[in-house]
Amino acid sequence: MSDRSPLLLYAPPREQVPVTQVKGVSAKQAEALADSRFGIRTVQDLVQHYPRRHLDFSETKAIREVGVGDEVTIIGEVRKVNAPPPQRRKAPLKAILSDGTSNLTLVFFNQPWRARQLAAGTRIAAKGKITSFRGIRQM
Numbered sequence: 001m002s003d004r005s006p007l008l009l010y011a012p013p014r015e016q017v018p019v020t021q022v023k024g025v026s027a028k029q030a031e032a033l034a035d036s037r038f039g040i041r042t043v044q045d046l047v048q049h050y051p052r053r054h055l056d057f058s059e060t061k062a063i064r065e066v067g068v069g070d071e072v073t074i075i076g077e078v079r080k081v082n083a084p085p086p087q088r089r090k091a092p093l094k095a096i097l098s099d100g101t102s103n104l105t106l107v108f109f110n111q112p113w114r115a116r117q118l119a120a121g122t123r124i125a126a127k128g129k130i131t132s133f134r135g136i137r138q139m
Contacts (some may be wrong), residue, residue, distance in 0.1 A: 057073045062074075063098075063103065067103075070128065073127045075124070075125045076098050
């Protein structure tokens with residue numbers, strides 16, 4: 001028989017552990033979490049903060065199959081990117097997405113940096129609602 005007693009570790013219940021004790025969470029970040037509309041102050045608050053929705057990218061459709069108002073995921077290749085000049089800050093960035101069946105215009109407002117992400121030839125998955133502007137389907 002061993003004379004050693006079992007090792008007992010004590011950890012306070014998670015509802016009492018402040019988020020500042022989590023590695024990587026600074027005091028400034030903890031303050032922002034507490035002041036946010038979520039009111040996250042403890043590890044339990046953090047663990048019990050569930051997402052409002054889940055985006056499912058598994059069900060994809062061909063561009064020719066989608067209609068205006070559909071919420072869809074489309075996998076395709078970026079054919080062309082029309083980035084507005086820097087002087088036109090309010091102009092949207094537009095990219096043409098093709099999946100072999102048809103083309104779709106992707107529109108991004110206030111995101112000029114997307115032009116670097118969406119280089120011609122890049123294969124992407126786009127998720128969103130199909131709308132129509134001047135008779136052209138877009139997302």
